[in-house]
Amino acid sequence: MQMRPILSTLRRHKLTATLLTLQVAFTCAIVCNVAFMIASRVQRISVPTGMAEDKLAVIQSTSIEKGENQQAQHAADLAALRGLPGVQSAVAVSYSLPLDQSESSRGTCPSKQALDRAEQINSIEGSGCMQPTQYDGTPGLINTLGLRLVAGRDFRPDEYVSTGKPTVAIITRALAQHLYPDKQALGQSMYDGDNYIRIVGVVDRFLRPNLRKPGVDDDSMIWPQRPDGSSVLYVLRSAPKDRQRVLKAAAATLLKINPNRLIDPGRVQTYTQIRAKYFQRDITMISLLFASALGLLFVSALGITGLANFWVQQRRRTIGIRRAIGATRGNILRYFQTENFLIVSFGIVLGMLLAFALNLTLMKFYELPRLPLYYLPIGALVLWLLGQLAVLGPALRAAAVPPVIATRGV
Template sequence: MQLRPILSTLRRHKLTASLLVLQAALTCAIVCNVVFMIANRVQRISVPTGIAENELSVIHSAAIEKGENPQARHTADLAVLRGIPGVQSAVAVSYSLPLDQSESSNGICPSKQALDRAMQLNSIEGSGCMEPAVYDGTPGLIATLGLHLVAGRDFRPDEYVSEGKPSVAVVTRALAQHLYPGQQALGQSMYDGDNYIRIVGIVDKFLRPNLRKPGVDDDSMVWPQRPDQSGVLYVMRSVSQDRGRVLQAASAALLKASPGRLIDPKRMQTYTEIRAAYFQRDTTMIGLLIASALGLLFVTALGITGLANFWVQQRTRSIGIRRAIGATRGDILRYFQIENFLIVTGGIGLGMLLAFALNLGLMTHYELPRLPLFYLPIGALTLWLLGQLAVLGPALRAAAVPPVVATRSV
């Protein structure tokens, strides 16, 4: 019943209606892609590491005294750290922790035949070999970090080595599946080009120090090798609220035990701070994307509201005539709501095509994944709701015009 006069009015105002349709289309295309980018960033910064993040704190120490035995110093330091009230356990690691950026990796193949294939291809791609991140540390590393063993066991004391490569390793579930798809990985012997390394345990998750891509971010392995450098990262586990106090006490205790050392204040952190620093750019980008999306929606709402106000002023006489011949306030309100719905729907239809075109450009230049289809109805619902809210004020003012006043207006 309302469509004929609405369509007739829109045909008489083609330029204005077309501009509003184009604005809605651009908003739909941009907002769909921006929301998709925000979701990707949120997914990235929410990735679990597999460790007890809220209970860990780290402190980096480097000896400067010549001739000191690094491993003897580590043993003495760990005894001091474990004596600090609130410290449940402490270990020393050579390199880093998940998301700590300093990564050590090692080429690993499920068999010598797989290594031969990789050498023939001059690449590990398609050979069955992988390049996992490698973690090492003193006894108790798996328990201190809170890694969850899903199969096998932790290392035995006699399996830890001070020089050379260990003969056993604990791998992540993801690495086990990549090396031995459809097989039982526990007990298998991996080959690194020089030695066979037997898998004695599998942990659920242990993220890399540097994220690469979703398919390999969980490819990690732990082997029982004691750090032998003078510089080492001490990891302490305590309850969450004690971490700040533990760090201060650890710094003082280490300097008291051996004044001839350097403690890097930038690497004296809780693990929560390490994670926040790694994802700082992503967090900033999420804020910028949210602000840009809200700003664009606000501008679109202003455009709809402004146009609706203009049309209410232009149609005061026709509104009054409709009221005089029996139209109710609800009829007038629905008129403007349906009109806005038609304009926004036209914009959404064009905007969906533009959204895919924009996503294609982002995929080409920024390696963004393909836009999932379910983002389109989300964008459509958002614009429909925005349009109805934006037009509601002008529509209510139009519906409140008394028939007598409207018919006398010029």
């Protein structure tokens, strides 16, 4: 019964109602897309590496002594590091760890025929070949990092090489599915253009040093190859509470064993710090997006509250007349809530269309994924709730207008 007078009132205030509708529409479009971008960033920074992150710490050591037997030095360093109180295990790797940015990758094919196809089309896309990250390290790497073997075994001592290429590898579950989607990867022989490499194990996850896209971020392989360069990354495993103490003692021990080395203070860090540094820009972006969304919702709430207060002030005599002829406070309260619901609903309908248009623009220029449909009803519920909360104060003041106002000339 209130719909006709509400619609009649809105037609008499077309400009004001239209402006508020547009404000709600733009808020809906922007907030839905911002919420999607925040969720995407949160998903990105929450990606698991497959390692026991809270137990790991790293030290990068670079020898400056010419003619030094690097592998003998690494062996002596590891022996000393493993003897430190609190160190559960220690290994050396050549390149980096997941999210550590320095990456080494190599084209790998499930067969020589797949490599021939890739060469014919001059691309690995559609050939069956992949370009996984290549990790190496000294014996004990799997256990030290906390990687979970889901098939096969760890490397045997006789499979580690100091020079040349290994003949076996351990790969991630994701890489196994990409290389051999229709059969068991364990026991298969990959081809890298020069040699066949037999798969002896499959780990659940082992993330890349640099994220690319969700479909290939877990494409990694581990070779049983001891580091032989002058620069090496020592990975220490300890209890989470012991990491800082272990790092300090390890740095001092390495310098005591061989002073002719450089230890970068910026590369003496826990893995938690490595992860935080990698995602620092994403965390900042999440904060900015969240603040902008809250600010936009706050401005919309102010607009709704301000308009409702203005209309209550204008309609005091009309409200008093309605109260005098029998309208209850509940009737007045529901009138303003219904009026606000209609305006916000019109804005939401238009906002959903704008949300899709904005998402298409972001997809074109910023490679953002398509906006999932479920963000729209969630955004609508948020704006409906916001609208009802924003109008509640003015509506309660309107409901409190006494009937005696009808007898006044104001």
